Amino acid sequence: MLAVRAPAPAEYRRRTPEREPLYQALAGHLETFLAQHRAQEQPLPRHIEQELRAYLECGILAYGFVRLRCTACGGSRLIAFSCKRRGFCPSCLGRRMADIAAHLVDHVLPHAPVRQWVLSLPYELRYRLAWDRALLGAVLAVFLRLVAGWYRAQARRQGHPAGRTGAVTFVQRFGSSLNLNPHLHVLMPDGVWVSGPDTVPTFVAAHPPTEGDIQHLVERTAQRLVRLLQRRGLLDQDRTDPLAQDQPLLAALTAAAVQGTVATGPRAGQRLRRRLADPADGQRTAPLCYAARGFSLHAATRVPAHDRTRLEHLCRYVLRPPLAAARLRWLDPDTLSLTLKTPWADGTTHLLLSPHELLEKLAALVPPPRQHLIRYHGVLAPHAADRGQIVPAPADPAATPSAAPTELARPWRQSWACLLARVFRQDLTLCPACGGPMRLIAAPTDPDP
Numbered sequence: 001m002l003a004v005r006a007p008a009p010a011e012y013r014r015r016t017p018e019r020e021p022l023y024q025a026l027a028g029h030l031e032t033f034l035a036q037h038r039a040q041e042q043p044l045p046r047h048i049e050q051e052l053r054a055y056l057e058c059g060i061l062a063y064g065f066v067r068l069r070c071t072a073c074g075g076s077r078l079i080a081f082s083c084k085r086r087g088f089c090p091s092c093l094g095r096r097m098a099d100i101a102a103h104l105v106d107h108v109l110p111h112a113p114v115r116q117w118v119l120s121l122p123y124e125l126r127y128r129l130a131w132d133r134a135l136l137g138a139v140l141a142v143f144l145r146l147v148a149g150w151y152r153a154q155a156r157r158q159g160h161p162a163g164r165t166g167a168v169t170f171v172q173r174f175g176s177s178l179n180l181n182p183h184l185h186v187l188m189p190d191g192v193w194v195s196g197p198d199t200v201p202t203f204v205a206a207h208p209p210t211e212g213d214i215q216h217l218v219e220r221t222a223q224r225l226v227r228l229l230q231r232r233g234l235l236d237q238d239r240t241d242p243l244a245q246d247q248p249l250l251a252a253l254t255a256a257a258v259q260g261t262v263a264t265g266p267r268a269g270q271r272l273r274r275r276l277a278d279p280a281d282g283q284r285t286a287p288l289c290y291a292a293r294g295f296s297l298h299a300a301t302r303v304p305a306h307d308r309t310r311l312e313h314l315c316r317y318v319l320r321p322p323l324a325a326a327r328l329r330w331l332d333p334d335t336l337s338l339t340l341k342t343p344w345a346d347g348t349t350h351l352l353l354s355p356h357e358l359l360e361k362l363a364a365l366v367p368p369p370r371q372h373l374i375r376y377h378g379v380l381a382p383h384a385a386d387r388g389q390i391v392p393a394p395a396d397p398a399a400t401p402s403a404a405p406t407e408l409a410r411p412w413r414q415s416w417a418c419l420l421a422r423v424f425r426q427d428l429t430l431c432p433a434c435g436g437p438m439r440l441i442a443a444p445t446d447p448d449p
Contacts, residue, residue: 014078015091017059021328021336022090026362027056029355037264042249044363051087051366052359058083059091068428072436079416086373087366093321098419100374101315104168104187105308108380110390112203113190114311116301116318119143119221120183122294126258128234129182130173130364131243131250133371135232140169140184142224144377146217147188154206155192163192163204166378166390173373174322176341177272177351178361180257185318190302193379193390201379201389209299215290218297226293250363257364265356272351322365328358 017023030052037043044052057063064081082092121129121139129136148165155163167188175181193201229235244251249264256263262270288300303311327339336358338351353361367373376382379390417428431438 014080015059017091017325020325021330022323022325022358023056024330025336025355025358026052029359030056033356033359037249040249045247045250047369048087048250048363048366051085052363054083054085055089057081058085058089067441068438069441070431070434070436070438073431073434075431075433076441077432077438088322088362090321090323090325093319095416095419097316097319097321098423099414100319101312102414102419102422104315105312106392108168108376108391109187109311109315110189110203110392111305111308113205113305114187114303114314115190115299116303116314117143117147117186117188118183118296118298119186120181120296120298123258124294125225125229126180126182127255130180130254130258131368133368135234136171136182136371138228139225140171140375142228143184143221144169144186146220146224147186148378150209150213150217151188151192151206155194155204158204160192160194160204163194164201164379165189165192166380166384167376168380169375169377170318171371171373171375172318173367174365177260178257178323178338178358178365179260180254180364187314187318193386195386201386208302209288211288211290214288214297214299215292218290218295219292221297222293222295225295253360253364257361262357263360265354267354267357272353272357323362 018027034044034049034052043049059080059082061078061080065078066081067076067078069076082095083089084092086093086096125139129139144167148167151165152163155161165188167186170185170187171182172185173180173182189203191203191205193203196202226235233239241251243254252263260272262268262272289296289298291297301314303314327341329337329339331337331352334354336353336355338353340349340351343349378384379387381387384390414422420426420428429438430436
């Protein structure tokens with residue numbers, strides 16, 4: 001019998017963004033895009049322009065790098081600096097995705113079953129939520145009160161009148177077509193904590209929700225949010241738009257990104273061009289999913305308490321970047337093709353974008369400054385009284401992987417080498433030639449490789 005040989009570990013290769021269509025589109029058209037809007041006296045907000053410019057320096061050796069050198073054979077590798085932005089950069093958001101997912105699984109989410117609650121919002125509300133931090137917080141508070149109330153009601157039926165819940169909310173601002181689609185992903189332990197005689201919190205699992213439960217929750221969510229909008233006067237057609245008054249260009253880009261149209265240029269006001277395929281057979285709506293008044297609630301994803309690997313994958317999914325570099329390619333010098341993650345009902349499989357249209361969509365996806373996209377609630381909040389008895393205990397410092405070459409400013413952050421080892425099974429601290437340890441060179445800009 002032939003022995004099955006284990007696959008060799010993947011070799012690390014430095015990212016080359018200058019070869020990717022996304023980088024090429026920005027490098028070739030960003031200055032023209034910015035100059036056109038300055039000439040019309042409608043410049044982009046400063047934080048968006050900084051985000052676009054920073055991406056052009058991400059992963060480029062000319063803007064700085066560090067060098068790792070093997071202590072055994074003298075071999076070395078170069079690692080370029082990153083932009084560390086949070087708008088659309090696939091590399092930096094990928095690193096943030098892996099880092100925060102590891103932190104949530106190791107230090108925040110308790111060893112209990114976790115259910116994902118996804119609330120999608122009507123088109124009329126998405127434009128406002130894209131930049132109104134106060135309204136986003138109010139919408140989230142209404143939804144969490146209803147879901148937490150459902151969990152407490154479940155616990156009361158089981159004889160536990162004082163149950164407490166917690167949640168981690170991820171605000172996603174994008175859809176698969178680079179459209180602006182603010183919606184909420186809430187990871188909530190599928191049950192409540194109750195205090196026993198010794199005051200130690202005990203987890204009580206909830207019964208699975210029924211189709212009627214989801215229908216009732218989404219209907220009540222829609223009713224309460226409509227009343228919230230009415231109280232704030234946001235349904236008044238004559239109400240002035242503060243974003244349009246202060247930043248008219250950003251308001252136009254935001255509205256077009258929500259509607260899937262072009263904001264400026266020769267095709268302003270038109271829908272994005274599409275490529276169609278033969279329509280596929282219709283699919284049944286997923287279970288535990290219901291819609292009312294433009295609001296949609298999905299709660300079918302549940303991770304068991306013991307499956308921490310699947311939980312980390314779920315965290316990475318809700319933290320993913322808006323754009324994967326592999327989905328974008330050039331069709332000709334003036335047209336890019338964006339592959340949709342799943343075909344649309346009308347058979348659309350790709351969107352066709354000019355570089356100018358791509359820049360519009362990217363600009364609209366950049367979040368406003370000081371808008372938190374991850375929020376902690378209930379017993380998982382940082383200052384909850386009994387949080388230390390519920391969340392996982394801190395890891396033993398003696399068991400920390402040796403791949404962390406430096407002490408990080410935030411103790412829970414993992415080094416880049418640790419993340420590569422965790423996600424891709426690549427140990428960057430070992431030389432690919434001889435397997436010896438590699439160390440950081442003190443002079444990272446030394447021209448001698």
